[in-house]
Amino acid sequence: MSHHIVEVKDLKYSYPDGTPALDGISFLITHGESVAVVGSNGAGKSTLLHHLNGYLTPTSGMVRIGDLPLSKSTVQAVRRSVGMVFQDPDDQLFMPTVADDVAFGPLNLGLPLEEVNDRVDRALTTVGALHLKNRPPYKLSGGEKRSVAIASTLSMSPDILVMDEPSANLDPQARRRLIELLSTFTHTKIIATHDLDMALDLCDRTIILHGGLITADGPTLDIFRDSALLRRSHLEKPLSMQGCPACGSMAVK
């Protein structure tokens, strides 16, 4: 199943005004892996994600999704297999109703109407939002919008899910539901986040970005145990790995 592979080789990118954002990044993510991309604000996380579906073109270096090196001629195929969930669901939900929005991708793929209907229902059922089907997106709560945004990528049956801060702006319960939902997915997952506890729950592997470079890439637990590394990268141990402020005991992990 080589088409679930994400390979980035010596990726460099500077913004048109000359600001360097990525300064030579390489990694290989294999089928079914769940990887957290963490780092301080402005470390280049979003810039990196925007390369994975060809929205940005590298200044130098290469991105390969499955068998396809990303280029102008393959970008359509790549976008079909990489589903992207945006940080702000309002950017992603632009159609008049939830059903229209979830159907947007499949209709663009040229699928027959019954198949599209089927996919819409299936995607909405997966995220537990079937009851919102005929509502306009601007009337949904933050958690509902997030679920629908995820459904609107799922309906295209992507192989790889790329998510930018999926747990941002969610209340604790909605966040927990999201984590449980994501843990049921078998897709290759790449999650950019500041929510290190979620990274701990969902991702076996973590990549730390700092100043446009990868400063660490390895098993999540190992990385989060390294206090010095975290400090250098402007991060902190996940709360669940810190001591308990009430009873004073250290967490065991």
Added chain:
Amino acid sequence: MAKIESTFFDIGYLDTLSYQQSPIHRLDPRAKLIVTLVFVVAVVSFDRYEISGLLGFFLFPVVMVSLGDLPLGYLLKKLLLVAPFAVFIGIFNPILDRQVMIVMGPLAISGGWVSFISILLRFGLTVTAALILIATSSFAGVCLALERLKVPRSFAVQLLFLYRYLFVLIAETRRLLRARTLRSFDGRGLGIKVVGSLIGHLLLRTLNRGRRIYLAMLCRGFDGEIHTMRRLKMTGWDFIFMFGWILFFIVIRNHNLPQLIGNLLTGVF
């Protein structure tokens, strides 16, 4: 600021109304759109001093509101909200045009007043018709109808997006205004310079959002064409509705209805 918030919720309400079920709501949006357009053209095509000829046209909103089960009070309130525009357009007519046109006993009414009232009537009729169209077809339905009627696609898509992101834009403006208000004291910080920077920010944010939305569309295979699942079908009822009203509009455009009724009554008695 409070005003912006309440207006915001009201727009949403207009859309909520369109999810009702009624004989009018079930009609094809294309039929309603065409009838509304013919209605508007017929109403504005009258001579500037016409009043009695316009009265017959009130039958259309009355029938649509009652059959479509729309809240009359809400529509009238919306109408009042935009009424100042019409008032300003016509307010100088009574001053500039003082020629007496109608004499009712001791009361002499000048042409200016007559045309002013005519403007208000036309305004009331056309705006109500537009509100009714959206409240019975939803904004998205109207956009879809436009597209099916071969209006350039980019125009229909623009309208659709305008409506969707109006809510986001209002929310963003509200946040900016709130941030300004909370840090302005004694009227300082509320000046035109700040407003300029505020609008500039809003524009930049909008551009950025536009870019992100476009990216989101590309991610899901957008190729310049918006496909929807909705299928429209004109039934017999749609044609009856359409041609019935159009015929009625043509008749009362060319024959003064109140006069006809008046003649009929005086003829009988």
